[in-house]
Amino acid sequence: MTTPPIDRPALPLPENGTGEPLLEVRNLTKWFPVNSSGVIRRTIGQVQAVDGVSFTVPKGGALGLVGESGCGKSTTGRVITRLYDPTAGEMFFEGQDMAKLSKKQMLPLRREVQMIFQDPYSSLNPRHTVGTIVGVPLRVHKVVPDNKVLSRVQELLEVVGLNPEHYNRYPNEFSGGQRQRIGIARALALQPKLLVADEPVSALDVSIQAQVVNLLQDVQREFGIAFLFIAHDLSIVRHFCPEVAVMYLGKIVEIADRESLYHRAMHPYTQALLSAVPDVKQAAIGGRRERIRLTGDVPSPVDPPSGCRFRTRCQLAQEICARHEPPLMQIGPRQKVACHFAGEIGHHPAQPVTAPLYPEEPGASASAQTQESADRIREVSSDPGWGPRWLDLGSGSVVER
Numbered sequence: 001m002t003t004p005p006i007d008r009p010a011l012p013l014p015e016n017g018t019g020e021p022l023l024e025v026r027n028l029t030k031w032f033p034v035n036s037s038g039v040i041r042r043t044i045g046q047v048q049a050v051d052g053v054s055f056t057v058p059k060g061g062a063l064g065l066v067g068e069s070g071c072g073k074s075t076t077g078r079v080i081t082r083l084y085d086p087t088a089g090e091m092f093f094e095g096q097d098m099a100k101l102s103k104k105q106m107l108p109l110r111r112e113v114q115m116i117f118q119d120p121y122s123s124l125n126p127r128h129t130v131g132t133i134v135g136v137p138l139r140v141h142k143v144v145p146d147n148k149v150l151s152r153v154q155e156l157l158e159v160v161g162l163n164p165e166h167y168n169r170y171p172n173e174f175s176g177g178q179r180q181r182i183g184i185a186r187a188l189a190l191q192p193k194l195l196v197a198d199e200p201v202s203a204l205d206v207s208i209q210a211q212v213v214n215l216l217q218d219v220q221r222e223f224g225i226a227f228l229f230i231a232h233d234l235s236i237v238r239h240f241c242p243e244v245a246v247m248y249l250g251k252i253v254e255i256a257d258r259e260s261l262y263h264r265a266m267h268p269y270t271q272a273l274l275s276a277v278p279d280v281k282q283a284a285i286g287g288r289r290e291r292i293r294l295t296g297d298v299p300s301p302v303d304p305p306s307g308c309r310f311r312t313r314c315q316l317a318q319e320i321c322a323r324h325e326p327p328l329m330q331i332g333p334r335q336k337v338a339c340h341f342a343g344e345i346g347h348h349p350a351q352p353v354t355a356p357l358y359p360e361e362p363g364a365s366a367s368a369q370t371q372e373s374a375d376r377i378r379e380v381s382s383d384p385g386w387g388p389r390w391l392d393l394g395s396g397s398v399v400e401r
């Protein structure tokens with residue numbers, strides 16, 4: 001039997017992959033039980049780490065997942081790779097709902113979805129050689145015959161820019177950046193279609209970060225692999241991901257293509273995160289973005305605020321924000337936002353854009369026209385991915401592609 005070559009796609013892929021979803025996540029939820037101490041341990045609460053997130057990752061494309069520490073990014077990644085079982089929701093991978101599969105049924109799909117971890121020190125077993133670390137998935141999944149494992153390992157080391165002759169060395173003989181390359185080689189061994197990269201460069205020296213991001217980009221282009229790229233700030237994902245989702249306390253608050261998110265963010269949380277990103281263009285003309293400081297800490301996901309979870313730190317918050325959770329509304333061809341007062345920075349509306357949904361609120365009307373407007377908002381607030389219609393925030397009407 002000859003060794004099958006490492007697959008490479010025949011054609012270069014467009015801006016964000018093929019556009020066709022590889023992964024479609026609907027209302028994904030992961031709660032962790034909080035148990036009392038003592039002999040009889042009772043469940044006394046739930047950590048609502050991920051609470052109903054929906055998004056798609058296109059074939060060969062990349063979605064960035066961004067937010068402060070503790071907002072549920074890693075948990076989302078770990079549920080998608082089935083390191084954790086979801087509490088609720090659906091995860092369609094090439095049309096098959098991974099959430100419903102048993103551990104055994106998941107086995108063939110495990111090859112297709114691989115993860116790169118944040119810490120290249122703890123994620124590699126120090127007692128195993130690089131050859132073993134990268135070779136184990138090849139043997140377990142019988143990707144190549146046993147006598148071809150070594151040559152495939154060497155091929156993979158070369159792909160990630162390491163010396164193929166170093167297969168018999170141990171992780172502690174490598175630098176942080178090189179260890180992360182070993183982790184990438186291991187993830188590539190099974191020729192996955194989707195890589196979940198969980199803060200793959202944040203543990204590395206700044207000088208090494210760009211090299212590893214470039215390697216990931218090369219890998220993506222060469223093998224047509226789709227990425228869910230998790231990061232805590234918007235600057236890392238900017239060049240890697242044509243689309244970015246911003247998470248806050250277990251929810252997606254804004255998701256958009258790169259252009260819309262970096263130039264016309266509509267959610268006050270995204271605007272605050274962006275204000276911390278150095279803007280080269282502004283700096284070149286002597287200007288700078290005004291820094292929006294978020295006061296206070298992210299509230300506990302065991303007892304999140306009612307309504308909009310960001311309201312306790314939001315300068316725009318009004319009573320409606322405590323009473324109703326804003327839906328994630330599509331407001332452009334490739335932009336969705338979940339905010340009652342969504343608008344560009346400095347131009348947030350005085351009245352909630354979601355008012356028609358709540359005719360019972362003081363001062364609201366319950367006319368047929370209001371009902372129609374509410375239906376329009378609901379229509380553009382349901383599915384993951386991009387629909388052909390969206391709500392125009394200026395006029396309140398629905399626009400069609």
Ligand SMILES: Nc1ncnc2c1ncn2[C@@H]1O[C@H](COP(=O)(O)OP(=O)(O)OP(=O)(O)O)[C@@H](O)[C@H]1O
Binds near residue numbers: 068
């Ligand atoms: N296994 C677990 N058991 C209980 N709670 C957990 C578990 N894993 C994560 N959490 C909690 O879930 C919430 C989300 O954590 P998660 O690690 O997903 O956030 P994150 O955005 O990835 O943060 P970071 O960037 O710090 O990793 C946090 O409050 C965290 O304490």
